[in-house]
Amino acid sequence: MSDIVDTLLNIEVFVFIGLLFWLYFKDFDKS
């Protein structure tokens, strides 16, 4: 199972966590 599916599922999580940080810190009022 440590294959492409596992990798993709985890990359999806990493991207999501990155997105959360970006959403939290970005000031949307200035844009």
Add this chain to the structure above:
Amino acid sequence: MMNANNQDSGDDDPGNTNAFLNPLLIIALSITSLIAIWGLVDTAGLADIAARLVAIQFTSRAWFIMLAVSFMLLVCAWLTVSRYGRIKLGDDDDEPEFSTISWLTMLFAAGMGVGLLFWGTAEPLTHYDYIAEYSGSREAASQALFVTNFHWGLHAWSIYALTGLVIAYFSFRRKCPSLVGAPVLDTFGKNRITCVVAWMSNLLAIVAISIGVGGSIAMGVFQVQDGIDRLFEIESSGMGLTVLVFVTLCVAYFPALVVDLSRGMAKLSNAAMAVACGLMIYILIAGPTHYLMGGIVQSIGDYFGSVLVHGFRTFTFFDERVNNWFQSWTLTYMVWWIAWAPFVGVFIARISRGRTIREFICGVIFGPTIFSILWFGVFGGAGMYELLQNGSSIMAVVRENVSGVTFFVLSSFPLPLLTISLVIVAAFLFIVTSVVSAAFVLGMFSSAGDLNPSVQIKLSWGVILGALGFVMILSDNIAAIKAIIALGSLPFVFVILLLVVCLLKTLKKEVAISK
């Protein structure tokens, strides 16, 4: 920055059949109906695919689920001690609608679903059976209680607390519609992307609630059936009685969807809660009181001593068997709470207007957790006493028929006919009130936050919930039910985390503006 209260808040006439033209409702009804039809046509196939997909998700994302729930607990702790704790869920001059005691009682009632009646003794003993193979039997007993308390404790309630807090804050203070997606629009403004995300969030909430409640219907029906078997000393009544119990349940909840019985439902739920509390006190007094109290005190110490560390345990370096146990219990429970989060969140938000964030979080996470420790200390402790002191055959029941364990314990106490009948009644009431409330919340979510969803919409959800429950009953397998629930609710973890970001960002802004 815009306020989401200018989005369609569902001003339609409640009886307006055009409400069925709402795309979210059509798609949500279609998805859940398809799952139900698939399950009716090929129950084993659905259960098998659900189990496989969940196994893949759990293997790859166990770390993420545990990290997410621990993060939620830490966010709750931080909000309580931070300056945000003083912010009110409502206008600054709003006062709480209910007294603190009745508020706490209602919180207990929300968490005291049929699950606690079902698992009160069965869960600690199932863990005991497993852990005793790895450590001594006496050590296993306290570890089994600890793990059970972990599953029902602070982590579970911080998932509910955060979801409820987001809904309460954005509904009462930011005046948004009571929808899961509304905070996204309020925080990030209304554009094509945020509208899609908000819409998807509402859809995922609907799917998670309907599958989660369907699973609880199945578990409740199994328990009522086992209670009747024991009451009338039937060896095995089979599917006939199960279907009869299910039909009776439907007959009981459909009228409640047509007539507005919200006050009556609250009374029924409180009655079920009172019966459950009465049973707990009865077991404590009529049973080996010193043994049970000793177990409770030890549980409190064990739980609060290690709860934070245990939240980060992923059992990565253990063998496959331990990992399977971890997936089928701890991870499944966490996603089960996630499945119920939008439903319980709406309920606890509605009763919490006027409370501060600090009061809200402390009440929601500590009150029910302490109650759960008492509950499992009494019912789990009584099971342990049967096993370790009386040497009874309770473990055989745990292995063969988990839904009959509570009744087995009650049979060893005086007045078993009365207590078993009370459990059957309480289980039945818990399911009826859950289904009626869930149909209301689903109707609200699928009609743009309308606080009075039409009778037709509520009835549609009543039918879907019944069908999903029936599918899970047909699977006749608790593990299959858990897998189907996990599959339906896993995506919602992403939504909750996004909502937490919305909350933290908006709180930061509110405090900055007020300065």
